[in-house]
Amino acid sequence: MTKQSYLDIAKEKRAARDSKFIKEWLLKADQLPGTGVKDVLNWPVSSGFLSAKEIEITESDFPTLAKHIKSKTWTAYDVTSAFCHRASIAHQLVNCLSEVFFEEGLARAKELDDIYARTGELVGAFHGIPISLKDNLNVKGQATTIGFVGFSFNPVEFEEDSCLVSMLRDMGAVFSFKTNVPVAMMMPDSINHIYGETVSPFNRDLSSGGSSGGECALGALLGRIYCGIGSDIGGSLRIPAALQNLFTLRPSSGRFPTLGSRSGLPGLESVASVNGPISTTLSNLELYCKTLVNEGKPWLHDPKCLEIPWRDTELPEKLVFGVLKDDGVVKPYPAISRAIDTTIASLKKAGHEVIEWEPLNHERLTAIVGEFFLSDGGKHCKEYAGLTGEPFFEYMKMYETAKNMGVAELWDLQVERTKLCKEYLERWNSTAYQTSSGRAIDAIIMPVSPYSGVEVGKFCYIGYTAVFNALDWSAGVIPVTRADKAVDVQDKSYTPRNVKDQATYDSFEAEKINGGAAAVQIVCKKLQEEKCVAIMKVVAKLLGTDTYWNKSL
Template sequence: MARSCGATMASWQETAQKKRDYVRSQIPKEWLLEETPEDASNAYEYLNKVLPKDETEIVHKSLLQLQKDIKDKKLSSYEITKAFCHRAALAHQLINCCAEIFFDRALARAKELDEYYQATGELKGPLHGLPISLKDQINLEGLDSSIGYVSLAFKPKTKEDTSVIAEILYDAGAVFYVKTTVPMAMMAVDTYSNLYGQTVNAFNNKLSSGGSSGGESSLIGCRGALIGLSTDIGGSIRVPATFQGLYAIRGCTGRLPYCKVMNSYANQPIVPSVIGPSAQNLEDLEFFVKLIIDSKPWLKDPKCPPIEWRQVQLPERLTVGIMKNNGYITPHPPVQRGLQLIVDKLKAAGHEVIEWEHPIPVQTLKDNLGKIFVADGYGETKREVAKTGEPIIPQLLGFSDDLEEIGVTEHWEQGKTKYETQQAYDKAWLSKTGPSGRTMDCFISAAWETTSYPAGKYKPYHCSYTYPANYLDYTSVIMPVTSVSEEDNVAADYTALNADDEDNKHLWDYDLFKGMPVCAQIHCLRYEEEKAIKIAGVVSEALKQ
């Protein structure tokens, strides 16, 4: 129903429906599904079955392979782009992952790039002709950046609004074709909004895709994208990457340019959100991060420190901390098994593995960050939803009706507490050595205590494995380890640490999570992106042995 301020004003429901219809209308008719197929609860597997074999082959290649195929003229950008558009179109109809679809633009760009290469023998750049997906907060001319609000639908961005990082990728030859769904304000670890509804997991439509970059990761999980950009202020890159078994990096503040990327609470200065890729392959991830840094983003974004890409030489024998339990929530059996696998394989490969516990209770880290998130009493969100009358989504982190904005003095105290906590944590880390006497290179923990949870059922104890990297501004890389399999068909027979842990224990259900990817999280110190990626490579290699 329309709100009272004018007969011509659409209700939020009408606007949202119109936007969803518009997105669907951008899918070519021949790619539309009449109805949701019954055998598509695992979208990834379903797409492998129904899509043309040559397309399935293309989307399973790595970015670096496709780069080579274009260079060698084995594949055209048009063929590659079309394969990803087709797969993304179907994926969207199964898991509801796209906020914007603009295949026409993408295919026209791909054709143009092909013609350029044909005519000149030169590539536009290292991403020449390669499709890249973007979370629905990266601004492109002529498209919305809704960040999950109905009020921002049908408010297309101008050329001047274009995100710096999108310009960098475009100049390197990238082809953009979709923007992916996010929850309201992107302040949730599930992906649900009144605008787009629920985005579900690529491998199980009963489960959450994670959030806030759930659209991005579930699309990549389905192989509807090679690599794409997400953002993270409390786990928003890492949670969906984990739920979809991807490689992903939460680099440190400003390492990659956030300039002109739409954001909630964009100017909250104590713990800023960061931007980074999620991908199917570690090599692709490294290539992509390096490419952006090599473009000298500090000349385009005043918030980027001028830290060039550094070649890292890892020691032959790493000293790896393992945190099997953060002292608050115990990981589910498959996640525990994944961590033990890492321990065993790293030891077998000759690395030094030591135990690591948070020197500060994780609840403190989590609570302190949570307070920063609600410093304005969710005023921005309240103002934004008031524009259309849409309700606040239940997943909003730490939301409560009676929150109030704080003054700068209290906010500065929050900054002080964070800084002192960083000092204390760094000190504990830097004095932690293995039997060899070497300082701990990284510590590895779960990225999440489970492999997902039922879509829409976020629990407030979640995020205790992701918040510390945000609060401390540590580098964090997510990597796949294994998947939930017969070995995990056991009861969660540990003693819960507290009521939240007990609750999480009850969430364990082998039949529900069967087949889901299991990931781990590698933490390095601040601005050690290159090192964290290299360590992920070492762990990955060890796991193959």
């Protein structure tokens, strides 16, 4: 019997996914915008293929949805149908979905409506609320490929939900699909041999980022209803969220459950992979966090979760920020620098204090995280790719040649990591001697990455995010602006400092990345998720981007 090639298996898997779309929702090629149309952010609403009711539903945030479901103005079925229809259109624009199970989601929504009609009681806080899932989150009855062709039908379906999915399901959330990721979730572009690449709806010539790129490309097209769950081990929530101007939170490990998710690096404990929400609204993001923690009590379900409730936070009237404009390794693109400057100006105008932040140990901590990724000698990734003989993408070639790290060497590396993290904490504490209030800074404002848009295959630096994976600190992203080719011009006098800086500098073309997103990162210390979200709300309101995704209906 002839063994199927990885290309044949991938083709079969795509066909299986595509058969799950609802035919009445699929648009013909001549109904879709042509390849020359780069910015498709408003297309789902302006195209005329969604009804007025579907637009109203998908432009409503979680609190509004909950109110209308409770009052029976909308049914859970109404909401789920609108959500899935808009997601179907989004997929045809940017190729963002991996597993599709619309019918199962609609059936669950109908079941929730029947329960409510029969008992008069809502199932839980998320009754009838649709939540999007990154591909790595196992859903009972569905596959999880995490971008490996060998996992296309291996298994065909999982027998139980991931811990997080189970908790949300018990609270009434509805799941109807999962979103595309790069191979092993270990690339900054969401591309694999099964589904191809997911592109940015801001500019379809650009990458959506990774590894939660499918989530973020989808989210930018779904309206205020959107809240999806991604993961982050080196920047995988923050990088794609920033490339789509979305809100996200990278929590410290132990706040949200990760048990039962599929990983390309199973057993890696030296740097934690965490789950976190991505959304078009801070109201969705905050409600998700508070409800999951306080009502779900994840410490009862995942042994790695800490018994810490979501706490109310009272911020000082005048906040103190450290600002990092350039980490000294890779210089940000002009639109990112403009976003940082705009944020600084807004903070100062409101009376908040701003001081300079030193990028202590950034380069070395990022390198250590990279060494942790390869510490198994690439064994797992090579094994999974070897199931079908699929080749590694260029960004993952190092997994082919990586050497297994001995236990003693790994322990020494962890000791070095902890020493550098202690120095970073001391640097934070020492800012109390620089501020007028005598308090240490409340947060760091800095880039998420050097890029305000980047073509697939040209993203080469994760140092602005990975350092906080090493530290395991809380970090969020808020939108600021968009790249403008007339304003954001390259400094021709700049001399790049290293190979990655040179590659980033060389890949800048104002025309090509025009319209790309420009966001900023807000960093707080370990387990300060509540404070981080509260500060995100303050800064976004000052910038006027707290309503970035609001549309006039």
